[in-house]
Amino acid sequence: MGLARQLSLVASERPDQAALIEARGGATLRYGELMQLANGLADRLAAAGLQPGQRLLVEASGRSRTVAWLLAGWLRGAVVVPLSPDLSSRERDFFTEHAGAALAVSAAAEQPGSTGVQPGSPLPRLPGGAGAAAILYTSGSTGDPKGVELSHRALLANAARVGQRYGLGASTRFLSVLPLFHGHGLVVTCLAPLLAGGTVVLDGPFDAFAASRFWSAIDGHGVTVFSSVPPVLRLLVALCPPRSPVASSPLRFGLCASASLPPSLQASFEGRFGCPVGNSYGLTETAAWCSYGEPDPQLRAPGSVGRPEPGALRVLAPPDQVGEIQVRGPTVMTGYFRNPEATRRAFDGEWLRTGDLGRLDPEGRLFLAGRRRDVINHGGFSVYPEEVDEVLVEHPCVSQAATVERASDTHGEAPVAFVVLCGPVDSAALRAHCRGRLAPHKIPVEFLPIDDLPRGATHKVCKDQLRAMLNGQEA
Numbered sequence: 001m002g003l004a005r006q007l008s009l010v011a012s013e014r015p016d017q018a019a020l021i022e023a024r025g026g027a028t029l030r031y032g033e034l035m036q037l038a039n040g041l042a043d044r045l046a047a048a049g050l051q052p053g054q055r056l057l058v059e060a061s062g063r064s065r066t067v068a069w070l071l072a073g074w075l076r077g078a079v080v081v082p083l084s085p086d087l088s089s090r091e092r093d094f095f096t097e098h099a100g101a102a103l104a105v106s107a108a109a110e111q112p113g114s115t116g117v118q119p120g121s122p123l124p125r126l127p128g129g130a131g132a133a134a135i136l137y138t139s140g141s142t143g144d145p146k147g148v149e150l151s152h153r154a155l156l157a158n159a160a161r162v163g164q165r166y167g168l169g170a171s172t173r174f175l176s177v178l179p180l181f182h183g184h185g186l187v188v189t190c191l192a193p194l195l196a197g198g199t200v201v202l203d204g205p206f207d208a209f210a211a212s213r214f215w216s217a218i219d220g221h222g223v224t225v226f227s228s229v230p231p232v233l234r235l236l237v238a239l240c241p242p243r244s245p246v247a248s249s250p251l252r253f254g255l256c257a258s259a260s261l262p263p264s265l266q267a268s269f270e271g272r273f274g275c276p277v278g279n280s281y282g283l284t285e286t287a288a289w290c291s292y293g294e295p296d297p298q299l300r301a302p303g304s305v306g307r308p309e310p311g312a313l314r315v316l317a318p319p320d321q322v323g324e325i326q327v328r329g330p331t332v333m334t335g336y337f338r339n340p341e342a343t344r345r346a347f348d349g350e351w352l353r354t355g356d357l358g359r360l361d362p363e364g365r366l367f368l369a370g371r372r373r374d375v376i377n378h379g380g381f382s383v384y385p386e387e388v389d390e391v392l393v394e395h396p397c398v399s400q401a402a403t404v405e406r407a408s409d410t411h412g413e414a415p416v417a418f419v420v421l422c423g424p425v426d427s428a429a430l431r432a433h434c435r436g437r438l439a440p441h442k443i444p445v446e447f448l449p450i451d452d453l454p455r456g457a458t459h460k461v462c463k464d465q466l467r468a469m470l471n472g473q474e475a
Helices: 003-013 031-047 064-075 090-100 154-167 184-197 208-212 215-218 229-238 265-271 340-346 387-393 428-434 463-470
Strands: 019-020 027-028 055-059 079-085 102-105 117-119 131-135 145-150 175-176 199-202 223-226 253-255 277-279 281-283 286-290 314-315 325-328 351-360 365-370 377-378 380-384 398-408 412-421 444-451
Touching: 003 031, 003 064, 003 154, 003 184, 003 463, 019 031, 019 064, 019 387, 027 031, 031 064, 055 064, 055 090, 064 079, 064 199, 090 175, 090 215, 131 154, 131 184, 154 184, 154 286, 154 340, 175 184, 184 199, 184 223, 184 281, 184 286, 208 215, 208 229, 223 229, 229 398, 265 277, 281 351, 340 351, 365 387, 377 398, 380 387, 387 398, 387 412, 387 428, 398 463, 412 463, 428 444
Parallel strands: 019 199, 055 079, 055 102, 079 131, 175 199, 175 223, 223 253, 253 277, 377 412, 412 444
Antiparallel strands: 019 027, 102 117, 131 145, 281 286, 314 325, 325 351, 351 365, 377 380, 398 412
């Protein structure tokens, strides 16, 4: 059963219930109204010549009209390609050409009197998985972005797992502050609550203004759960005054994923606002999450990203030791669009090679250790950058950290840490902070202050940019 049909069934059961609420302005679309709007937009797409199986580019602004356009594409049998509305013309041209888009829905769709539909280069359906629903592009932090082809089955399965794990239902009001052009925002904060019959409160894009009114939006719209990324939590801790838990508030918990969540930041957020936050793990290639964090501090282990579905994730190492994470099951991508060689390299039989490193403890909880390609070989010893970063952000004057390798004549590679400072501290103090917390070979040989870490659209640190900044320097 496809996404359009499943959402239609939900709408038929609760046509008068709020499906989408825009926090900025309060505009509400009920389920019946959403389906009516989506059907009208699907008629526009048909009139413009969009055929089933062709690709439809949608500027994913995070507004209710974006959701309606995505649904319209699925009603038309198209493969939707949600993109950031902030792309440069060069980036947009790349995605349009690579996806072979037949049509594009532009920002003009929000302007009165415009169809919002622009012709692309009509191409037939290219070989790929049966029942393709969407192509989501990776952040491109390690090279050119790759188009991840996801089936209706994959998106439905992941949304269902999120709904089951966190008890989403008709009474759910899910605050969405994330863009809808990657898996976390699209699947976790939008499709999962809608398919469960709940209400999505849209409040993106997230910025300092959104942060200043974050808690008023939660209280004003009766939000029960929200999901975010570490930079969002960091901004809230920095800008919002402490908040005592409101006894009458329906807010149950928050969720976080898409980038490493340092335990110190998790503890700071929970202590400041009295709201538990579960830390999860996933990637675009698994249609969002494949390990589900536990919000309750009494039930989770510090630093864990939760538990995967039984039999759906393995670590290629003995229990409690670090190895590559592999994933299988219905949520895994069909493949990389128009890139059969990359697709072949991505799979070990039925298992998807994630390229991430982690360990599973005896309780089945997953702990991340960074990317396989980011491991630093310092004199024959492995240095996992994520471990170093977590120690550094425990220092009160360090808000963010990212460790990368630099060539060394004596040790092969040496760890160098880029740090975003929030107070006065020098390299000697940071080195002293690391002693006793890290083995000597893991302590960075240099600490480089930086205004902010470069991040891609999915908020992951672009380490290749940091490596480029080190080009020509010697350890």
